[in-house]
Amino acid sequence: MANKDISRAVIRRLPRYFRYLGELKDVGVEKISSQDLSEMMHVTASQIRQDLNNFGGFGQQGYGYNVSYLYDEIGKILGLDQKHNLILVGAGNLGRALAGYTNFEKRGFYMKGIFDVNPALQGTKIREIPIMPMKDIPEFVKANNIDVAVIAIPKAAAVEVAKILVDCGIKAIWNFSHVDLDIPDNVMVESVHLSESLMRLSYNLNQYEERHGKKG
Amino acid sequence: MANKDISRAVIRRLPRYFRYLGELKDVGVEKISSQDLSEMMHVTASQIRQDLNNFGGFGQQGYGYNVSYLYDEIGKILGLDQKHNLILVGAGNLGRALAGYTNFEKRGFYMKGIFDVNPALQGTKIREIPIMPMKDIPEFVKANNIDVAVIAIPKAAAVEVAKILVDCGIKAIWNFSHVDLDIPDNVMVESVHLSESLMRLSYNLNQYEERHGKKG
DNA sequence: TAGATTGTTAATCGATTAACAATC
């Protein structure tokens, strides 16, 4: 299960395999060949086999892959069987949406605390999770065995907060702020840059219109 | 400005250049060399020059790049100077957060309507934008010159809604539902799969712990 | 056994980096 040097491209694709296998499992499909899966996912069968074989031989010649088994194995590779406590920093629009995100538990992440600068929010709760002042972060992180933080605050504050989080030993940050957090290698950062995603949409839309006319 | 066959990798990077140039501009920096920018962004200078030269020579030998000019040019390449009307489908937690997302206007996107299945929400507004029943989508899209839809609803509904949107001539979809929308080539889809992002975080966190021990 | 399909090696393709001539 411990694997060195898996390429980023492969890791990017793993969750998508996991999603498709989960759906197949849900509708009761027991086995699938790389060929059939490739048609469903619009990728090559070769790529699927290559990707999976980075982690071991999950299939069987002449048969294909057992859906349920492969689903579980990819889940383990993704570490979804591990439990982690997390905190949310920022209870604005996006933060509140993330606090209500029910998939955390399904992936092994448990939200234990929420932090915000707004004094009006302090003492209130979201889904039974207390909202606390920013200054309480270090103590809370240490006391509650927190190793992941979700950051959904303006970029200026994000840089500062990231530093605090790193100092109190957080191990990973899910970053929604519009900034690249420059933190030590031993802290993982996964960023969701909505703004950049919107610009890519804009680019593609614009390209299409330039090629086909605005009312194409 | 019309450019064929720019690789996806380059497009993925453009918004990031745009962000850094915007920040440089904001602090009053007038020019920058690919070398200096590369150090700031942690990429190679060569890559920056290659990327930019896909769209034309924006720099000057012996000088570098004019920050403000390059910022504007990349903005044009990304189509941020174009205006588009959009609707939001889904006024749940995430939908409400997106409705409050103030960057839309800055990127040329104007939210004109919100749609939701919940009857209790109908007739109410978010930021002066009316929430309407799903069945009104086609009429509204046609009447208000809408060409982009933001989808933030459960995956089962998303597939169905996407079909309706395509039928009434929408040109691009910003998809937050956990599903790959299988729609015609002439409709652009930009997906933000939060769930997959969280799984990548999980993978990296897990890898780190396996290599360094749980309390590394 | 024959057929199917994997695991894996080899070939191809594309993206990144290095190098340098052009030129401001």
Add this chain to the structure above:
DNA sequence: TAGATTGTTAATCGATTAACAATC
């Protein structure tokens, strides 16, 4: 002019695809 730095070609690297022997 000399120095700096781009634009661009060539070299390298990595990722994807094709092919097929292994094997269920």
